[in-house]
Amino acid sequence: MTQAGGHEENVGLPETPAQRRTSRTLRRRAVFLDRDGTLIVDRHYLKDAAQLELLPDVANAVRAFNYSLVPVIVASNQSGIARGLLTEDDYRRQRERLDDLLEERSAFVDDHYHCPHLPEITGPCECRKPDIGMFEQAIVEHQLDAAASFFIGDKLRDVLPAQRYGGRGMLVTSASTPREDVEAAQAAGFEVVSSLTEAAALALGLSHIPEL
Numbered sequence: 001m002t003q004a005g006g007h008e009e010n011v012g013l014p015e016t017p018a019q020r021r022t023s024r025t026l027r028r029r030a031v032f033l034d035r036d037g038t039l040i041v042d043r044h045y046l047k048d049a050a051q052l053e054l055l056p057d058v059a060n061a062v063r064a065f066n067y068s069l070v071p072v073i074v075a076s077n078q079s080g081i082a083r084g085l086l087t088e089d090d091y092r093r094q095r096e097r098l099d100d101l102l103e104e105r106s107a108f109v110d111d112h113y114h115c116p117h118l119p120e121i122t123g124p125c126e127c128r129k130p131d132i133g134m135f136e137q138a139i140v141e142h143q144l145d146a147a148a149s150f151f152i153g154d155k156l157r158d159v160l161p162a163q164r165y166g167g168r169g170m171l172v173t174s175a176s177t178p179r180e181d182v183e184a185a186q187a188a189g190f191e192v193v194s195s196l197t198e199a200a201a202l203a204l205g206l207s208h209i210p211e212l
């Protein structure tokens with residue numbers, strides 16, 4: 001089976017500025033996770049942290065990455081901030097609650113990145129997915145091997161960065177995944193799975209993901 005973004009097929013890809021700035025000996029593969037609709041219930045411009053709710057079994061998937069020493073990086077488009085629907089403070093409280101909920105289940109995120117922009121309101125930015133600004137920042141800050149990393153989310157824009165880096169993109173379908181995203185992901189050779197647990201098992205080569 002061919003996989004777009006498969007490591008071997010993209011040997012000729014030019015490295016990005018962030019990749020060039022990482023140590024070849026220290027860089028580690030990571031998993032880049034979307035947040036809304038992938039880790040937590042997508043409430044569309046969530047404001048109140050108290051309403052943040054983990055999707056079923058995601059803590060098991062995150063813990064499996066933790067145990068495998070694969071850094072877990074959250075990269076989230078938060079255009080609700082540009083739209084004035086939530087503030088940076090709201091988002092920070094949500095991040096803390098997400099960390100707390102995962103910690104209760106012995107899982108953790110290594111770092112969080114978000115894009116607060118929306119081009120129509122705040123002008124163009126380099127961080128809004130499918131652009132790679134958040135990934136570039138994480139790669140440098142954590143010395144990550146993007147070409148060996150996993151890019152997982154419920155929208156096509158979450159997995160597209162895998163193509164730029166030669167990494168592995170996995171679309172996790174949910175109620176919020178547009179049909180055309182599924183078709184485009186399949187056409188591009190990305191893996192399409194039905195849960196984060198399934199993605200984690202594939203990524204880590206495990207037959208099943210242990211529960212707590």
Ligand SMILES: [Mg+2]
Pocket residue numbers: 034035036037038042153154155
């Ligand atoms: Mg999402």
Ligand SMILES: [Zn+2]
Pocket residue numbers: 115116117125126127128
């Ligand atoms: Zn941005």
